[in-house]
Amino acid sequence: MFADEPGYFLLACVLVPIGVGIVWLIVWWIKTRCTLLTVGEERVLLSRGVFSKERLEIELESIRTVRIDQSFVDRIFNCGVLKIYTAGDNPELVQKGMPDPERLRSALRS
Missing domain, CATH: 2.30.29 (PH-domain like)
Incomplete structure (x- = not known):
């Protein structure tokens, strides 16, 4: 996921403490695994x-x-x-x- 979109990945990691980032990373991971x-x-x-x-x-x-x-x-x-x-x-x-x-x-x- 980092290799595909490093900017979005880093933004999601920065947003993890707020809670938005973890949801974003989970949804992204599920989409990646289902392709x-x-x-x-x-x-x-x-x-x-x-x-x-x-x-x-x-x-x-x-x-x-x-x-x-x-x-x-x-x-x-x-x-x-x-x-x-x-x-x-x-x-x-x-x-x-x-x-x-x-x-x-x-x-x-x-």
Whole structure:
């Protein structure tokens, strides 16, 4: 969580004595734990959500572009934003806070 958004994480830690920070960190942790990205042999599956689930499947053969966006802090902590394009100018899948994005890109390309 720190690697994904270090500024928000530090702000939440500062707010822990007030009580707001601990709630913020717990909700953030639950959201993080309930997000799963799976790269299979034929498709990519993204599943996220706590009470209501969102599932997105993309066939590997229909992937046109895989884009990884990393800020300077993201590069230090080896994480980034994954964007998968199939057709058109808008990404079909956008997921923040992905660890080791270069390994993920190579898995999607092979």
